[in-house]
Amino acid sequence: MKKLFTIFLSMLIVLSAQSQSTQKPPLHGKNWMAITGKPLGATAGAMIFSQGGNAVDASCAMLAAVCTMWDVLSWGGETQALIYNPNTKEVLAINAMGIAPSGATVDFFKEKGMEYPPEFGPLAATTPGTPGGLMTMLAEYGTMSLKEVLMPAMEMAKGYPIEAQTANMIEGRKNLIKEWPYSKKVFLPHLGEEREAPHAGEIFIQEDLYNTLKKLVDAEAEALSSGKSRKEAIYAAYERFYSGDIAEEIVRGTREQGGLFTMKDLSDWKVKIxxxxxxxxxxxxxxxxxxxxxxxxxxxxxxxxxxxxxxxxxxxxxxxxxxxxxxxxxxxxxxxxxxxxxxxxxxxxxxxxxxxxxxxxxxxxxxxxxxxxxxxxxxxxxxxxxxxxxxxxxxxxxxxxxxxxxxxxxxxxxxxxxxxxxxxTSIQAADKDGWVVSITPSGGWVPAVIAGNTGVGLSQRMQSFVLDERLNPYNLVEPGKRxxxxxxxxxxxxxxxxxxxxxxxxxxxxxxxxxxxxxxxxxxxxxxxxxxxxxxxxxxxxxxxxxxxxxxxxxxxxxxxxxxxxxxxxxxxxxxxxxxxxxxxxxxxxxxxxxxxxxxxxxxxxxxxxxxxx
The missing domain is CATH 3.60.20.40 (Gamma-glutamyltranspeptidase, small (S) subunit)
Structure with missing residues (x-):
């Protein structure tokens, strides 16, 4: 009897393992789906879907949220996306990768004794790509306003409970962060204490970033009030970021810390579809x-x-x-x-x-x-x-x-x-009308140089160039190049x-x-x-x-x-x-x-x- 019971128990264990073969359950949905690198980021996508947005709207909201949360990226990083358009039944690609700034040449870095452009610091930065990528996707394929899509991220910039992973990353990289004055101001609220980074669960406030996002929303509102369309108003915000006062502060703050950006670098850069x-x-x-x-x-x-x-x-x-x-x-x-x-x-x-x-x-x-x-x-x-x-x-x-x-x-x-x-990080979104979005945004991870008083952390993607043509003659660093x-x-x-x-x-x-x-x-x-x-x-x-x-x-x-x-x-x-x-x-x-x-x-x-x- 005991032997039979043991066999029966073993069968139950096997059946249980077969019925739950994964540690996490699969997601199921019929109307929409939003997945990304952080729970709060996924919540931002769900909020937009619940307000009637499509998968592009929701993916833009998730992108804004994870940038604000420093989920291994920031607002000055880069965004790459594939979008399935159910109206044309085609897949299109979004290229919102920043470029090497003026003066970023092979000779420039070799004269500094470098074998590759640096991993960190202002000379590691390509021009910001994510803001342009987000606004282009939203303008061309979304349905909602920039204000609606940025609202979750703006609320988070006012203050959100930071999770342990990011908080501990900041603490672990604080010696590098202290080299850059604007980064130190944002990342290290407990300067001089034993732990200088935020604690897990502490309300992390980014006032400068909030002000930058508000400027984008204000530019959109002004354009709408003057009779511009939804699409035109979003591009008005785009222009303010890349050619207006936001760009001026990014350039000023970056060059102050030893970077190479010029206003022309930012204004000439365009997202490619x-x-x-x-x-x-x-x-x-x-x-x-x-x-x-x-x-x-x-x-x-x-x-x-x-x-x-x-x-x-x-x-x-x-x-x-x-x-x-x-x-x-x-x-x-x-x-x-x-x-x-x-x-x-x-x-x-x-x-x-x-x-x-x-x-x-x-x-x-x-x-x-x-x-x-x-x-x-x-x-x-x-x-x-x-x-x-x-x-x-x-x-x-x-x-x-x-x-x-x-x-x-x-x-x-x-x-x-x-x-x-x-x-x-990564972002996935789909909706019942057939829109599908796959994004792999990145750049501006901790420790990031923050560009002046914008709250925008700069990319570190310059390090992916080479300086020796024997390694790759197609990927030698050059101004304006990705x-x-x-x-x-x-x-x-x-x-x-x-x-x-x-x-x-x-x-x-x-x-x-x-x-x-x-x-x-x-x-x-x-x-x-x-x-x-x-x-x-x-x-x-x-x-x-x-x-x-x-x-x-x-x-x-x-x-x-x-x-x-x-x-x-x-x-x-x-x-x-x-x-x-x-x-x-x-x-x-x-x-x-x-x-x-x-x-x-x-x-x-x-x-x-x-x-x-x-």
Whole structure:
């Protein structure tokens, strides 16, 4: 009897585990869904939806809220978005990446003894992009006023209970913050005390930021009172930020602290509405931003992996991990050498890089063991041209001062790992009328230089440029140029309708996590929440886009629950392993259930990301 009871109890435990296979429940909604990096940010989106706004309105409100909360970004950072327009049934791309300011040249930084532009400080800053990106999205595709959309963020700027993650980050970086007078004024309310940063739960007040946001709302109100349309009034606020008194204070405050911004840098900069890059994977159209981001590397990875039967390998088997790792190495080393701002010469060979024929040739290079010698290929023949940089390609490894194949990652606090995974939040929104928005905003994370009395924290994205053409002739720093960034929202359509909208924070690991989430759903039949929490791997064969731009070929992060026999097989294949408790993101996604006309939301168990649906 006791034995039967034990068997029965075991069956109950198994059934319970099967019925709740994820740590967080999936979100379900039929009218709208709002997901982002902080609970209060998701609440801002829900507030806008409840007032009748569409997914663009709600995503703009979430963007404003997370910028105000310093969720690894600020108002002076950059915004990248993909939007599905149900009226045109097309995916469009928002490029609100700031540019290198006047005077930011290769020679300027080399004369200062730098191998790369700096990680922090006023010389790390590109021009602010997020305000322009938010206002452009709202003006072109939203329905509400700027005042309505900014209201949650403005209330937060007056004072909100700061969460422990950000408060502790401020305390940990306070020595850097003290170097910049306007940052010290905002971030350190307890200057001179043992803890100088705000305490968790303390009401954090940003008076200067509130005043800046109010100026935007006032500019909109003045334009509306003079008979301007909703759209024209939002662009009046845009002009005040980039050409008016706000711009003047940003320039004054930045230059006072050693930065290079000019009024012309801000006024000449414009948000771009672009055609996204895309590929077809087994009948699913996958969309990413252009090659000024790392996004096409995910498309290249899919093109390579399409040549293998991944499902038969099994999820996270040693064969699957080895194939996936090398496919990413092949795609991301191409990213390292060939990607850059397409508005400048030379132009990246994207036709060749994204061709299926090139992918087949790259797939032939995948071995049954780790290959630390994988490097960029030559895509030019696949677009009928001759590579003008073959000589640089041969010299590339000599220029990689931080190419460290023999140094494994030392643990979760390894500075290399922290740099590799740094920055960014993500925003997902969808509504019953068909609008879908995927955003990966970033820049201006703590410790940020605040631009004068604006409350606007400046980006640190200049560090993603290179100063040596042997590393990447397409991404050399130049005034007016956008750096090749890691920021990479994603969207997929199937049968002409939205299938998956997904994004993640995490620096260079972003498209690695997004690739695996997509494959988890498409190849391994996971639900969106299972895919968001699933154990991913991280590859360090490519160069970090931050700090010293290090590379550690053969180093791999695995989930600590990976079985012993798989670890043993990977060790035999030459991988240097480290293990973390959670390796899932944080991923945020919306999957579209057209059979039942509803949304499924996934938000991984990795960070503080949170969603609300109705």
């Amino acid at each position: 672009e055609k996204p890059s895309s590929t077809n994977y087994k009948g699913i159209e996958v969309y990413k931003l252009q090659e000024w981001t790392q996004g096409p590397a995910l498309l290249q990875s899919l093109n390579i992996l399409e040549n293998f039967d991944l499902k038969s390998m099994g999820y996270n088997s040693s064969q699957y991990i080895n194939t996936l790792y090398q496919a990413m190495s092949l795609a991301f080393t191409d990213r390292d050498f060939y990607y850059g701002d397409p508005s400048f010469e030379p132009k990246s060979p994207m036709q060749g890089l994204l061709s299926k024929e090139y992918a087949k040739e790259r797939a032939k290079l995948i071995k049954d063991k780790n290959d630390p010698e994988i490097g960029p290929g030559d895509p030019y023949p696949f677009q009928g041209e001759t590579n003008p940089f073959l000589d640089l390609l041969k010299k590339r490894k000599d220029a990689m001062a931080y190419y460290q194949p023999e140094l494994p990652i030392q643990g979760a606090d390894d500075p290399f790992l922290l740099n590799f995974q740094s920055g960014t 750096p090749r960034v890691t920021l990479t929202p994603s969207m997929a359509l199937k049968d002409g309708k939205p299938f998956l909208s997904f994004a993640v924070q995490g620096g260079d690991t972003q498209d690695q996590d997004l690739l695996q989430m997509f494959l988890n759903i498409v190849e391994f039949d996971m639900t969106v929440q299972e895919a968001a929490e699933a154990a991913n791997i991280h590859n360090y064969h490519m160069q970090s886009s931050f700090g010293a731009h290090e590379s550690k070929p053969g180093s791999i992060t695995l989930n600590q629950e990976i079985p012993t026999w798989i670890r043993r097989e990977l060790a035999k294949k030459g991988y240097k392993m480290n293990f973390l408790e959670r390796t899932s993101g944080p991923l945020n996604a919306i999957w579209f259930d057209w059979k039942h006309n509803s949304f499924w939301g996934g938000s991984s168990n990795h960070g503080e990301d949170y969603g609300i649906a109705w």
